[in-house]
Amino acid sequence: MALNDAGRMVGAAWYQLPERFAGLGLDAFVIMPNHIHGIFILGPRQGEPSVGPVSIDKAGFKKVSGTLDGTVGRIVQAFKSITTNKYIDGVRRWGWKPFPGKLWQRNYWEHVIRNDDELTGIREYIHSNPVQWACDSLNATV
Numbered sequence: 001m002a003l004n005d006a007g008r009m010v011g012a013a014w015y016q017l018p019e020r021f022a023g024l025g026l027d028a029f030v031i032m033p034n035h036i037h038g039i040f041i042l043g044p045r046q047g048e049p050s051v052g053p054v055s056i057d058k059a060g061f062k063k064v065s066g067t068l069d070g071t072v073g074r075i076v077q078a079f080k081s082i083t084t085n086k087y088i089d090g091v092r093r094w095g096w097k098p099f100p101g102k103l104w105q106r107n108y109w110e111h112v113i114r115n116d117d118e119l120t121g122i123r124e125y126i127h128s129n130p131v132q133w134a135c136d137s138l139n140a141t142v
Contacts, residue, residue: 013083028126037126080104
């Protein structure tokens with residue numbers, strides 16, 4: 001994949017994530033024309049994770065608002081927010097193509113990698129994804 005300025009911005013945001021999340025490691029990663037693939041390596045948590053605002057319901061149960069710090073969900077949420085804001089800035093400053101609605105889909109696919117063989121297979125999938133783009137179901141030109 002030959003990245004444009006927006007693609008390079010997305011890549012830079014990815015590689016800056018460990019500066020924002022202590023203990024986060026990054027592994028294989030690729031930017032595709034309309035999605036990305038990447039592997040996070042989560043280190044051990046330091047103490048209890050902080051959470052968003054907490055309230056107690058009538059039955060005395062804690063209800064947490066927001067996404068727990070240090071989770072895959074929080075990391076993806078931050079990545080999407082950072083890149084969306086930078087893309088909007090690129091639209092304003094450099095005339096990048098505006099996007100209708102949302103830049104990223106609401107959800108994401110995640111999978112816990114459980115052994116070295118699985119890690120090897122997923123890395124190979126990620127690295128070979130650009131070669132497969134011509135016949136990818138996510139390619140709008142297919």
